[in-house]
Amino acid sequence: MLAYFLRRLALTIPTFLALMFLTFIAIRLVPGDPVEVRVGEHGISPERLAFFRHELGLDLPVWRQFLDYVWRLLHGDFGVSLATQQKVLTEFLTLFPATLELSFFAMAFAVIVGVPAGAIAAVKRGSVFDQALMTVSLFGYSMPIFWWGLLLIMFVSVRLGLLPVSGRIDLITYYFDQPTGFMTVDALLSDQPGAFLDALRHLVLPAIVLGTVPLGVVARMTRSSMLEVLGEDYVRTARAKGLSPGRVIGVHALRNALLPVVTVIGLSVSGLMAGAVLTETIFSWPGVGKWLIESIGRRDYPALQGGVLLVSAVVILVNLVVDLVYGAVDPRIRHGR
Amino acid sequence: MTLLDIRNLTVTFATRRGAFTAVDGVDVAVDRNEVLAIVGESGSGKSVAMLAAMGLLPKTATVTADRMNFDGLDLMALSADRRRRLAGKDMAMIFQEPMTSLNPCFTVGFQIGETLSAHLGLARKARAARVVELLAEVGIPDPARRARAYPHQLSGGMSQRVMIAMALACRPKLLIADEPTTALDVTIQAQILDLLLRLRRENGMGLVLITHDMGVVAETADRVIVQYAGQQVEASPTRALFADPHHPYTAALLAALPERATERRLPAIPGVVPGQFDRPAGCLFSPRCAFAFSACHRIAPRRAGPELGAALCHTPLAAGVPQPGALQEAGA
Numbered sequence: 001m002l003a004y005f006l007r008r009l010a011l012t013i014p015t016f017l018a019l020m021f022l023t024f025i026a027i028r029l030v031p032g033d034p035v036e037v038r039v040g041e042h043g044i045s046p047e048r049l050a051f052f053r054h055e056l057g058l059d060l061p062v063w064r065q066f067l068d069y070v071w072r073l074l075h076g077d078f079g080v081s082l083a084t085q086q087k088v089l090t091e092f093l094t095l096f097p098a099t100l101e102l103s104f105f106a107m108a109f110a111v112i113v114g115v116p117a118g119a120i121a122a123v124k125r126g127s128v129f130d131q132a133l134m135t136v137s138l139f140g141y142s143m144p145i146f147w148w149g150l151l152l153i154m155f156v157s158v159r160l161g162l163l164p165v166s167g168r169i170d171l172i173t174y175y176f177d178q179p180t181g182f183m184t185v186d187a188l189l190s191d192q193p194g195a196f197l198d199a200l201r202h203l204v205l206p207a208i209v210l211g212t213v214p215l216g217v218v219a220r221m222t223r224s225s226m227l228e229v230l231g232e233d234y235v236r237t238a239r240a241k242g243l244s245p246g247r248v249i250g251v252h253a254l255r256n257a258l259l260p261v262v263t264v265i266g267l268s269v270s271g272l273m274a275g276a277v278l279t280e281t282i283f284s285w286p287g288v289g290k291w292l293i294e295s296i297g298r299r300d301y302p303a304l305q306g307g308v309l310l311v312s313a314v315v316i317l318v319n320l321v322v323d324l325v326y327g328a329v330d331p332r333i334r335h336g337r
Numbered sequence: 338m339t340l341l342d343i344r345n346l347t348v349t350f351a352t353r354r355g356a357f358t359a360v361d362g363v364d365v366a367v368d369r370n371e372v373l374a375i376v377g378e379s380g381s382g383k384s385v386a387m388l389a390a391m392g393l394l395p396k397t398a399t400v401t402a403d404r405m406n407f408d409g410l411d412l413m414a415l416s417a418d419r420r421r422r423l424a425g426k427d428m429a430m431i432f433q434e435p436m437t438s439l440n441p442c443f444t445v446g447f448q449i450g451e452t453l454s455a456h457l458g459l460a461r462k463a464r465a466a467r468v469v470e471l472l473a474e475v476g477i478p479d480p481a482r483r484a485r486a487y488p489h490q491l492s493g494g495m496s497q498r499v500m501i502a503m504a505l506a507c508r509p510k511l512l513i514a515d516e517p518t519t520a521l522d523v524t525i526q527a528q529i530l531d532l533l534l535r536l537r538r539e540n541g542m543g544l545v546l547i548t549h550d551m552g553v554v555a556e557t558a559d560r561v562i563v564q565y566a567g568q569q570v571e572a573s574p575t576r577a578l579f580a581d582p583h584h585p586y587t588a589a590l591l592a593a594l595p596e597r598a599t600e601r602r603l604p605a606i607p608g609v610v611p612g613q614f615d616r617p618a619g620c621l622f623s624p625r626c627a628f629a630f631s632a633c634h635r636i637a638p639r640r641a642g643p644e645l646g647a648a649l650c651h652t653p654l655a656a657g658v659p660q661p662g663a664l665q666e667a668g669a
Contacts, residue, residue: 240430242422332441
């Protein structure tokens with residue numbers, strides 16, 4: 001198991017190298033550099049421009065800049081954000097809990113709704129429910145996030161006034177320390193009445209928007225996996241034992257049907273991170289995604305490079321964890337077969 | 338009173354391309370302490386008939402019968418819930434593929450224990466003790482350790498023993514074994530059959546053995562039902578059937594036994610069992626029958642009397658010779 005883990009870990013090194021290279025090149029291909037963006041339309045004297053560029057090391061050849069960047073990374077230095085003068089790693093760690101919280105609730109929404117819905121659709125194959133779910137999940141999967149988000153804001157928040165439009169909590173009413181960075185947890189710890197509920201209310205729309213794509217994937221995967229499992233011999237055995245239909249489906253079939261679903265959930269984490277960039281921007285959610293978008297706008301090279309690398313690290317880590325979770329669900333893998 | 342008493346059982350599946358009759362007018366009767374073998378090729382409907390008795394057929398199946406009684410209960414009149422409580426308790430079934438019939442995600446102890454808690458309501462401790470007892474009873478060495486094993490850690494023979502332990506958990510009155518040894522090595526086959534017969538003797542169960550192996554039938558069964566393409570073509574006591582088969586199909590099956598072969602090459606029955614779309618007119622076996630003549634291809638045969646094994650044939654055999662009687666009665 002340990003050897004397997006280490007081998008998987010070693011395999012991520014080329015991925016990281018490629019990522020470093022690609023982000024480094026991609027951001028430099030965008031017209032304008034940090035100094036120009038900061039200066040704006042007014043313009044400054046060429047001497048001052050050259051001075052600032054020299055100060056940021058932007059006058060060096062690109063290959064030198066890349067080597068410097070890699071060299072500093074190898075020493076654990078992600079650099080300093082040009083916009084905030086804060087260490088990139090510190091910024092990331094401050095913002096990441098917000099993204100994590102959002103992603104967690106989005107995934108929870110997708111799983112809690114998607115797994116039972118998919119399972120019921122499989123059992124009632126061909127029914128109206130089945131057909132409706134398949135149609136809805138196809139729409140959910142194909143829905144552009146920004147459009148879906150704006151639609152929900154317009155209808156639920158603006159028209160009906162049911163839920164807040166943006167942010168993580170009502171900052172005018174509630175103010176408290178954030179030791180964990182997770183608003184729901186911090187709200188509970190703060191002892192301020194209503195804070196937790198308010199944090200949850202802020203989570204509902206972004207979580208639904210971000211969770212819609214995984215919901216479609218999870219529901220469809222559960223359904224097809226369940227359909228396959230329902231025809232298995234051991235399901236017939238379970239029925240031959242005289243177990244209740246609920247137990248046959250909910251225990252014997254579902255447990256096996258969930259194996260591919262776990263994989264799909266793991267794989268959709270990368271999609272979740274991509275979705276978070278859009279969702280956070282729409283809902284002004286102060287997380288890593290919104291920060292990355294803003295960094296692109298500011299041509300904040302170090303923040304962008306470091307941010308992308310760290311997000312990728314998270315995705316790779318999650319995929320590793322999924323492999324391990326797989327072993328917990330499927331005893332055949334746990335025992336190394 | 339007969340333990341399982343089924344008369345004129347018909348099972349029809351609704352398929353995309355019309356109805357398919359998998360079982361067509363089959364009679365099954367088994368008593369306690371009795372071993373009934375149901376023989377036939379793949380696709381002869383022998384499993385489907387027993388799945389119907391267990392109530393395990395999918396919703397696409399329509400089951401009709403003149404009578405379907407188990408232990409004095411009318412199965413067709415029982416609610417789904419009542420039938421479910423019968424399955425696994427008073428009538429149990431084991432299957433052809435032990436390796437895939439056990440759920441890979443749970444320990445065998447858990448899977449046997451489930452039956453105990455579902456039907457007998459045994460508590461955790463009593464359940465665990467009973468599981469070990471059952472595993473020991475079916476001849477699994479080191480039962481306490483094996484109870485914690487997952488199916489993939491067991492061989493095919495061990496898995497089938499586990500399936501048997503599971504089926505026996507509630508001391509059923511009837512055990513249906515659907516080709517229990519087909520997927521196993523030859524050396525293991527004999528062990529499993531011996532085990533089934535011993536347990537049948539010890540518990541006084543009725544045993545229905547579905548098989549396509551005439552050798553197995555000869556060694557185990559008291560009575561035999563031969564099925565072909567969903568129809569019951571012959572029903573006789575085992576000894577009589579082997580001594581003097583009345584249906585040409587039975588005769589052909591017996592001739593294909595290696596022990597009975599006289600030539601260098603084993604005789605085979607040409608062709609395959611007809612499916613949904615290639616049902617011949619007249620006798621279903623006529624295209625493959627060595628004794629068939631023109632009427633066989635046009636007119637469905639009537640059932641002969643019990644002295645001729647209730648053979649479904651125009652000219653049932655007696656001592657290997659076709660008897661014309663039944664055909665003349667049919668008016669051909």
